[in-house]
Each structure stands twice: as C-alpha cells, then as structure tokens.
Amino acid sequence: MIEFMKTCLLFINAFFVVYVIGYSTFLMVSVLVGSVTLYENKRRQQLYNYIDHDYYVPISILVPAHNESVTVIETVQSLLELDYRLYEIVVVDDGSTDNTAALLIEAFDLQAFKRPIRKRIACNPEKSIYISYQHKVPITLICKENGGKADALNMGINASEYPYFICMDADSVLQSDALRNIVRPVLEGKHVVACGGLVRIINDVLIEHGEVLDYRMPRNLIVCLQILEYDRTFLASRLFFDKFNGNLIISGAFGMFKKDTVICVGGYNKDTIGEDMELVVRLHAFCRANNVPYSIKYAPDAICWSQAPHNLKDLKKQRRRWHIGLFQSISAHRQILFSPRYGALSFISFLYFLVYELLSPYIEVFGILTIIAAWYCELINVPFMILFFIVCAAFGAIMSLTAFFARVYTMNIRLRVGDMLKAVSLCLIENVVLRGVLAFTRLTAFIGYKKKKNRWGTIQRQEFKHKEENV
C-alpha cells in the first residue's frame, strides 16, 4: 500500500513540478514581454512616432446601464470631454429600477422621440428613446426592458450609427486621449476587428476633464491589492498574448469592435455572464473557421478608469462572475483546445486560461491535499517544501512589482515614495493572501450554478473623487 502511494505521489509530484514551472515561466515571460512592450511604447512616443489627426474612424460609444444613478452622469460627462472629433454616445438603460434614466434626461436635456432601430441582432424591445444634440456630440438614451448587459449592448449596436463601437461600463471614465489611442491599432495594422484598452482603478484617483490630476495608491487595502494583481495578470499577460494575436479577452469596461464583424458573429451572447470574453473567443473562432484575415489588438495607452470593489463581499461577487463567465466561454468554444488550426491561440492562450485560470483552484487544492498526504506518509522534506513555497511566493511578488513599476515609469505616473513603499510591502500579501482568497472564491463559484449562472449581483458604487475633496 505504501509503495503504491509512493508511486502515485511520485507522478503527482512530477505533475506539480511541471505545473509550477509552467506557471512561473508564463509569469516571467509575460511580465518580461509586457514590460518591454511598455518601454517600447514610451520610446515610440519620445521619438515622435505617433499620428496626430482630429479623428481617424467614426465611433459609437455604447454605455449599458442598470441602476447606475451614482456614476452615470459623470461617466457621460467624461465622454463629452474626449479629444476626438467624430463620435456619438448611446446609453442603454437596461430596465433600471432607480432613477438612472431620469437623471440623464435632466442632466443632458434629452428629448423623447420616436426612432426606428434596425435590429440586426435580436434584443429585448425598447420602451422609449431620448436624444440630445445640445452637446459636443449626439447623446442617445434608449430605455428598454431588462435583458442583461449583453442584451443592452446588442441594443446599442443596433442603434449605433458608426462602423466601430466601443463598449464601456457606466461606472467608468475614459481618459481624454483614450479614443485616439484605442483606434490607433486600426491604422497600424490591417484587419483589426477588435482592440482592448487598459482598465485602471479609479478609487482615490482625482480625474478632471479626462486628465489625471492626482494619482495615489488607494487607502483601501483590498483596492490596493487589486491594482498589483491587475498589472501582473491583466496588463502583462494581455501584452504578451497580443504578440501572436492570442488575446482571448477584451475587458467589458473598455473595448473597441468593428460593428459589421460583431454582427456577423451574432453580437453578444445573452446566455453567458462573461459576455466580453465569449464575444472575443467567438470572433477568433469565426474568423479562423471562415479564413477571414483578422487581428485582435491591445492598446495599453488607451486608458479607462473604472471602479474596483472596495470590500471583500463585492470582490468575491465579481470574481465569482468572472470565473463562471470563463467557464462558459471555454466550454462553448472547447473545439479551440489543441486544434492546430488555431495555432498559438490554442496551445498557449486557451491552454493557459483552461489550466491556470479555470482549473487552477482545483489543482491547487488537490496539491495541498497531496502535501498533507505526503507529510502523513513521511514522504516530504518539510524544510525544502517551506523554502520552495517562500521562493515561489517571492518570485510571484517580484513579478507583480516589476509589472507595476513598468507601468508607472512608462506611463509618466508620478508616484509618491509612500505609495512606492506601499506597493513593495503589499506585493507579497497580494501574491499569497489575496490569491488564496480568490482561489477559494473561484473554487466555490459553481455552487448554486444552475440557479445563479446568469446572475450579476449588485455591487456597491462609489462617487468619483472631486477636486473639492482635496481642499
């Protein structure tokens, strides 16, 4: 029996060595590639390698909103301050039960009118439509029956006038140069059907007229940890995947798409809670299956400031939703896995998301149980194991810091010494504690799946920070 256990543990040990090497290698390569890309972008700017026209392609900005009365006015206000000449704003009120629509109508002097909408993608019907031409660009508000974010976005796509659209959240603020920067890949390369922007955390950041006036690490610990996490897992990995057209996600908080292509693939899927990832994966599948030349890019200098959950309860709700969305997207397009037709997308991106995102909570829990079993059978070198964990945790923390500082120094962010020390002191906590908590959240994400699979849950919004608060 002991011999059998020893053999099993040997194989399990080999698996975990490969697993850890795989993850660490990916982390190191993505942070390295991500940092180099950020430095190259900065260098490009310093060498005047940029295009400076008043606009490039006309864009429709779609803002789906459900009970966003706290932030929606400022979001739309920020959109009116974008440094771009030709765009429109379409807010879709997805059956809000608060006064989201009333606030918008009053704030922007919207007038009710009858407008035919060409429904190229099926969606719940509209109840009323308002519009205003009083501002820099037309603002349209469509009030419709509740159908979820995907349904609201589909309505927005149907109502939009322009060939490209941006989807963003109603609790986000775009930096004034965000549109110019997110459109740039369309000019740089051919056949760009989608481009993701960088989502940064706005909590405790002072932004006015689309410009950052004061940046600091938030006072809230949970938000601070998320900033470090975002840089390591989102920024670095997306820059890495971008190198071989392997991005599987464009954040729903800020992404640009070519409308015709999205309509070809049927728009956003209402049956998934991770509609942002599912659409991008479907775009990959569609274009490859039909031999359509395409690329899905990532623009790290197209910045959207969005609110992060500031308490553990809301953070868990968010991560639970992301994990379910990930599962739905991967299972809907599992034909991509190990398919030579998809190349690096299949063997790197898709495999990474399957093993190190979707299955990782289960693998890691299994690993812990195995360690306990090995310890029980006196098959484990405890000091070595402790040292190994410390080194792995330190490695992850240093990679987080490298990604964090790469972003800070290449995006001209003036960071106070105190904030720098905060980042250094929190990186280990982020890598061990937050990761562990979120792993547990993801592990339990599927409890009650059938009942809650399409439920978003409510997350508490905070007002954006204003200048007067500093006085």
Place this chain on the structure above:
Amino acid sequence: MKPESLIFLYTYISFCAVFFDLFFIVYTRVSSKTSGIRRRRIEKRLRAQIKAVKTGGAPDKTVQKALVRKLRRPGNMGRLNECIEQLREEDADGLERYLATLHSGLLVLSKCYSKKAHEYKALFSYVLTNMKLGDNPYVAALPVTERLNFTLMLQQLENYLKEPSVYVRENTFRAIVSWGQTDVLIGAIYYMNEHVVELSEKLVSDNMLSFSGDKGELADRLVDVLEQFEPAMQCAIINFLRFLPDRDLGENVWRELWHDKLFEMLQRKSISKEVHFSIIRYFKKFPFDDALDTLTGFARLKDERRWEYAAIASSALASYPYEESKQALLVALHSYNWYVRANASDSLLDMGYDAQSLAAASNDAFAADMLEYKNTVRRLKKQRAGEMDAQHKRAGVKKELVTA
C-alpha cells in the same frame, strides 16, 4: 533535474528582476539629468551658429560638422527638435537663416538615418517637418548647387515611405508635404503608388490638405494624372479635391474643369466602386448637372448587391433640387435597404419637402417611420443651431459693451 535547482533558478530570476527594477528607476532619473546637459550643449552650438549667420557671416564649419556628427545619434535629434521649438519663439528669423545652411548636413543625416531602425527614421522625418524648410525664404534664396542637397535629401526620404511602420510613412509623407513643392509631393505620391505603400486614405488626404504650397496647382495636376494611380490613392485624391476649399484654388484653377473627367470615370464600369463612391460624394458637395441622370439611375437601383450606389446617390441628390431627383428619391424611399431609405429621407427633407405629406402619400410604414425620425432630428439640430446663434450674438453684444 534536482528539485533544489528550481529554487536556485527562481531565486536567481527574482534577484535579476529586482536589480532590473532598481536599475531602471536609477537610469530614468539619471538619464533625464544627462539629457538636459546634452540638450544645453546642442543649444549652445546652435546659438553660436545663429549669431554667426545673423552678422552676415557663414556658420563655423568645424562646429557644423561636429553638430551633424552628434545628430547621427537619435537622442540628439530629439534634443535638436526641442531646441528648434524654443529658438523659434525667441528668434525665428535667425533660426531660419541658420537652418538654410544645414543643407549638406541634412543630406548626410538622411542617408545615415535610412540605415537606422524605423522609429529613428520617423523621428528624423518629424524633425524635418518641424524645421519648416519649405516655408523658409532663405532656403529658396540659396544657390542652385546648395538647394540641390535638399532635393537629394527629399529623394532619400521617399525611400522611407516603403517602411512597414505606419509612423515612418505618416511622418515622412508629412515632411514631404511640408516642403511645399508640387513636383516633390506628386513624385512622392507616384512613389507610394508604384511601391504599393499603404497609408490610410484619410491620412493621405488630410496631409494633402495641409500642403503649404499651391494647393490649386497640386489639385489640377493630380486630376490630370488621376487614372495612373491605384484605387485607394484615387479615393484619397478625390477626397482631397472634395475638402479643398475654393479659396485655396487660386486664380488660374477652375474646379469645373475637373467635373467632366470625374463624370467620365463615374460612368466607366472598369473603375473601382470605391472610386465611384468618392466621386458621387464629390458631386454632392459640388453639383454637376450632367451627372443628374446617372445619380438618379443609381438611386433607383433595386439590386441589393449595389445598395451602396443607391445609398450614396440618394444622399448626393439633396444637392440637385429637381423633379427628376424627387422622383428617384421617392423610389429610394421605398427601398428595403435601411441606408437607402435613410439617405433618401434626408435628401427629400433637405430639398424642403414636408415629411408628413410624403409619409401620407407613401403608404409605407417603414418610409413613414424613417421620415418622421429624420424630421425630428432636423428639428432638434435646427433648435440647437438657433440656440448657438443666439449665444454667439449675446457674446458679441457683451464684447462690444465691454470694449465700449
């Protein structure tokens, strides 16, 4: 592989990452200081040379050579750009005098940068644009042999247009446009066409509109050779013609002389449809009565594969307030293509027809919906325009009161 090797490997990589982070923090701070020192050295040399040329003398050859040698480094080229911007504010005339003397140096640099990475080529082109040599009267006054250096430099720049980077192509095209010479720009356009250089139509036409030379002459000459170019370049040129204001044409250029040529291209099926669309849009802005039959024919098209012709022609007919246009638009109003209906509605309302009467007469719910929508949009936009006018008037009265 021994398990301990993993620990050593990760520990080693972690230390490397920490050293890299610290190194970069220190490097960023130090390099900004040293960059400032280098920039002041270049500025000192420039000021000395400007002083020499302003007193009627020639610039110091030794200093000139040393400066050109320094400018081979891209970092110094960027610093030169900063110096130019500063010196232009302080002494624009002196700067212009001096830059005219850089003819041989810039030729050498253009060859030097042609061997460098693409981002440095883009930098060189950008700085060249910023030098505004095309508008420099001292360049025009140079002897032929010295001006030849600039000509050779521009020929060298044409090679940059082949680069795969869009930034090199954009900055180089801008530099050539800023030169203000029609021959040079047309030569560059030919070059781009021959080497199938891809640059967005909008970027090409925007840059042509910022041409500092005789735009009327440029337009005239481009129309003469229009068919020699690929469709994408033809579209860019026609868009340039469309956006070119009449006041920039000059006394000896008549827009009407282009219309026959464009109309003839519109009727030829061998011409790309994108070019046709550009021409139709052109004829919307600059109506040509001979094109009326063709446009009404397009508007009446029912072939779904040619919906774009119907849609764009329906939009263009707003500029042809004739009965034939109305009849064609009424047919288009009942098209089952959304865009055709939308554009036809817009055009009929622009021509002054009443939406309700048209809707009542049409007996088509889709047409009626579209007419009502477009009518409401027009009303709201007019309301906004009226409010803006009132605001401007109030501001004007206020200004007068203040000055009084």
